[in-house]
Amino acid sequence: MHESREHLQTLTEIRSLMERSSKFLSLSGLSGVSAGIIALIGAAVVYLRLQTDTFQLLNYQRLELYDTAAHQSIREFLLIVAFSVLLAALLAGSYFTIRKARRQGASVWNASSQRLVWSLAVPLATGGFFCLALLHYGLIWLAFPATLIxxxxxLLNGSKYTIRDVESLGYCEIGLGLLSLFWPGYNLLAWTVGFGVLHIVYGLAMYFKYERNTA
Incomplete structure (x- = not known):
């Protein structure tokens, strides 16, 4: 019996070592929390700028009431906010992830993190160009659900290279994006929930599950 337990423990240790070598496990839950807070701030900025029509301004039926110059102004404003939110979220996420990796004595930039970055970059870059095309053709109301999808x-593509909990967040983002396609009057609200609320909930869950006892 004692020998069987030793074998089981050895197998568990081997599995853990293999997982650490193939997956990036230093992703911090606080990265998700910070990204969510930044997204909420960005959404608030957009709402305040477009508050004359509230969330309905992003409805394709209401956008038809605006001329070309107004469309261009809205597109430029949304792009500035989107890039600002993305940059701030990346910087905050990198800070918390690097801090966690250092506490674990692990390397941040290794084979597993490179695979994770590449698996995330391809769908994100594709989606980014797709959303730019939507904005170029004035389909602003479709750009919001497209970013979520x-x-x-x-996230689904990258979940195999990090903690599997990321997969659940990916499904939630896709589902919310698909739902908002048929809920065009509230695309900003759906975007706020997807990038703001879900990130905060996910980040807190990951922090208390994996990091609380090691912080």
């Missing part, structure tokens, strides 16, 4: 696909 492509981001969810990126």
């Amino acid at each position: 492509f981001y969810g696909l990126a």
Whole structure:
């Protein structure tokens, strides 16, 4: 019996070592929390800028009431906010992830993290170009659910190289994006829930599950 337990423990240790070598496990839950807070701030900025029509401004039926100059102004404003939110979220996420990796004595940039970055980058880059095309043709109301859908696909693609909990977040993002396709009057609200609320909930869950006792 004692020998069987030793074998089981040895197998568990081997499995853990293999998982660490093939997966990036230093992804911090606080990265998700910070990204969610930044997304909420970005959504608030957009809402305040477009508050004359509230969320309905992003409805394709309401957008038809605006001329070309107004469309261009809205597109430029949304792009500035989107890139600002993305940059801030990346910087905050990198900080918390690097901090966690250092506490674990692990390397941040290794084979597993490179695979993770590449698996995320392809769907995100594809989605980014797709959304730019939507904005170029004035389909602003479709750009919001598209970002949620492509981001969810990126999470699903990258989940095999990190903690599997990322997969659940990916499904939620895709589902919310698909739902918002048929809920065009509230695309900003759906975007706020997807990138803001879900990130905060996911980040807190990951923090208390994996990091609380080691912080």
